[in-house]
Amino acid sequence: MTRELTEITVVGGDKTGLIARVTTLLFERSINIEDLDQAVRDGLFRMTMRVDASDLDTSREELRRALADLGRELDVDIQVRFPNDRESRRIALLVTKESHAPETLLEAERNGDLAEDGEAEIPVVIGNRGDLRGLAERYDKPFYDVGDGNGSPDEDRILDLLAEYDVDLVVLARYMRILGPNVVFRYEGRILNIHPSLLPAFPGAQAYRQAKEAGVRVAGVTAHYVTTDLDQGPVVTQRAFDVPDGASVDDIKARGQPLEAEALLEAVRLHLADAVSVHKGRVRLREDADVDAQLGLPTSAREANPDSPVDGEPVRSPPAPSDD
Known part of the structure; x- marks a missing residue:
């Protein structure tokens, strides 16, 4: 299972051959790479690997020491996180x-x-x-x-x-x-932020003021993973609320702040439970996650939304009122 994988992070100046040196060291110790992600921003290189170290043919201490030695040689920082440290x-x-x-x-x-x-x-x-x-x-x-x-x-x-x-x-x-x-x-993948808007709407500073000036009827908050692109990281949880006519920025803020706290706490709990994964920029609940999560609208709000008409499907009549 993914949650049993060991995480290895490499951060430092971008240089030729860096990936090959790290992956070769792992191969020599019978470590299988399950997932590898890399990026370069402003000359800074980052590589995150999730590896299966169950067949590691040496000790954890020796692996950490070998990677630290390699990091010093390459002038990069290499961190190892075993799942049950x-x-x-x-x-x-x-x-x-x-x-x-x-x-x-x-x-x-x-x-x-x-x-x-x-x-x-x-x-x-x-x-x-x-x-x-x-x-x-x-x-x-x-x-x-x-x-x-x-x-x-x-x-x-x-x-x-x-x-x-x-x-x-x-x-x-x-x-x-x-x-x-x-x-x-x-x-990477271990920083959560709470933003006071329904991202991707109103990124950046003074999001509640942006919502008021845009005249929206519904505003909200978003807990998301942080990336180097401002307020564009994968969304974990969102909450929405009505914006009444004449609401001031302070009124909107007073409606949003309790939901900020709620959405952020739920995102933290989901992360700590290893209940979510990110695939192609979208956060998903893991199939084996044993959690009761509200990622978006509550059930009552979803049930209140109509499900007809839809293009290509016959229009369904609403249920007849009860005689009771």
């Missing part, structure tokens, strides 16, 4: 100043329902401003302000903290900055 998954919250989303996740952890199996923790909160230090302290979490006073983050410091706390999943809980490829590439 640790029972509890570790989540880093990246925040700015809005508290509704991070507080929802922190409260879920406190109540033991952040993950379906209870095996998840939030060991660190990282902000590009100091606004939410008090929130982190209320939940007994270390808080690190990595901003420069104007909100511009030190991404090298972020990477150091993610490594120090051995983070499995990065959650952007209304983090108001774009992550650079140096971070995104290292945590």
